[in-house]
Amino acid sequence: MENFILIAYVLALTVLFGFGMHGLYMLYYFHKTAHINHKADELTDNFPVVTVQLPMFNEMYVVERLIRAVCEINYPIDKLEIQVLDDSTDETVELSKKLTEEFKAKGYDIKHIQRVDRTGYKAGALKEGMSTARGEFIAIFDADFVPNEDFLMKTIPHFADEGIGCVQTRWEHLNEDYSMLTRAQALALDGHFVIEQQIRNKAGFFINFNGTAGVWRKTTIEDAGNWQADTLTEDLDLSYRAQLNGWKFIFLPDVSSPAELPADINALKTQQFRWTKGAIETAKKILPRVLKSNLSLKLKMECTVHLTSNIVFPFIIVVALMNIPIVLIKNQIGGLDGYYTLLSIFVLASASTFLFYMYAQRAIHLDWRRRILLFPIFLGGSMGFAVNNTKAVLEALFNIKTGFARTPKYKIETGKDKWQKKKYVGRKIGGTVYFELFMTLYFIVGIGISAYYMEIAAIPFQLLFLWGFGAVGFMSLKHALSK
Secondary structure, three states: OHHHHHHHHHHHHHHHHHHHHHHHHHHHHHHHOOOOOOOOOOOOOOOOOEEEEEEEOOOOOOHHHHHHHHHOOOOOHHHEEEEEEEOOOOOHHHHHHHHHHHHHHOOOEEEEEOOOOOOOHHHHHHHHHHOOOOOOEEEEOOOOEOOOOOHHHHHHHHHHOOOEEEEEEEEEEOOHHHOHHHHHHHHHHHHHHHHHHHHHHHHOOOOOOOOOOEEEEHHHHHHOOOOOOOOOOHHHHHHHHHHHOOOEEEEEEEEEEEEOOOOOHHHHHHHHHHHHHHHHHHHHHHHHHHHHOOOOHHHHHHHHHHHHHHHHHHHHHHHHHHHHHHHHHHHHOOOOHHHHHHHHHHHHHHHHHHHHHHHHHHHHOOOHHHHHOOHHHHHHHHHHOHHHHHHHHHHHHOOOOOOOOOOOOOOOOOOOOOOOOOOOOOOOOOHHHHHHHHHHHHHHHHHHHHHHOOOHHHHHHHHHHHHHHHHHHHHHHHHHOOO
16 A cells, blocks of 8 residues: 555656646746747738627626727727627626617627527537628637727737738736735736747747637638537637648737636636636547647647646645655655655756746736745645646546536626625535545644654645645635625
């Protein structure tokens, strides 16, 4: 049993170490590609027709904010088509219809498209809108976004290169300072956009359309096989199919699109579950094609890391469960001190992750030193989400299909806004919450054991696990019972 625990622990740490050290690889390219900038001439005439698609499902709190912002985009009105792709089943339908009629009367080419059923969910709605879209280019915004007026003027010029199939902008955060939860999300998303998206793009690796706040060339979507609903991340799936067909993508780090972050942890769990499960589903679907392609070995390896990175979550659970038995084995079986000293090398993965997020904050915020102080809380919280996301990974691996559960939005922009008594707040307490609370108690015991054996080096990581599982579990319980 001791040998099994040791082997499982080392294997799990090795996987986490590999993905963690990938952050240093990204930082290497961060410096190597710092001189590269995507520039395009200003658009002054010959404006192409653009269709803006607004997929939504039961978004009564934010639908007006979205439609009004899109109609304020600075672009010739005769070259702009707006499709309100409304699959809603509640009051959202009447609100969106009323807004559509209001702006249609003002001369906008805006259409309210409501399907009979939600076949294909978001992918199905986008595909149906595509069938009648008159735009040469397709811009997409989810309901939680508030596009800036200059969005099209800053993105469309990049399509002067006929090889460009998609332009993605960086997400900005409307309510970052609302709570500790939103600040942690902002830190995570900034790392993805400022480092991962920007550096992969500059270094010539594949990137992904993030589902919103970007523009597609319509022929690219068609050439890549159109939107498909066999994964929960239709955006990642289409992105890879398009790039495998030779289309180039551009990421614009200096063009931002504001969006609302989930203020309810159970809404965030729903979002993270869908993203995690969908990414693994897409990896199973696309990775064989990537590995069989004529891409370089370096590009294939980076694609593999990109598509499979969510596999870390089950290994976080393994490390967490094995942590306390490892302390006991070390103190009850002699002759293993050198072995445990060697394990300390895995701390480098945490250092790599810290640098990754530090550079992301430094690149876009003047007060990055204050912001990066949140890192330990963010790291612990990421560990706490491992239970929710491990369930997503396992369902994807074992082909357990689930519907597209959209992330509820409540129009939370300032500290005065409240979400607790709004319509879409989830009240269900799932089994993952009970496991998170169990892990909290597990690490209270574990810290006591480590203190008893004077294993001081183990306690900081156990505190992170305690904080992560405890914060996520108790906050999930509190938010579910908030009404």
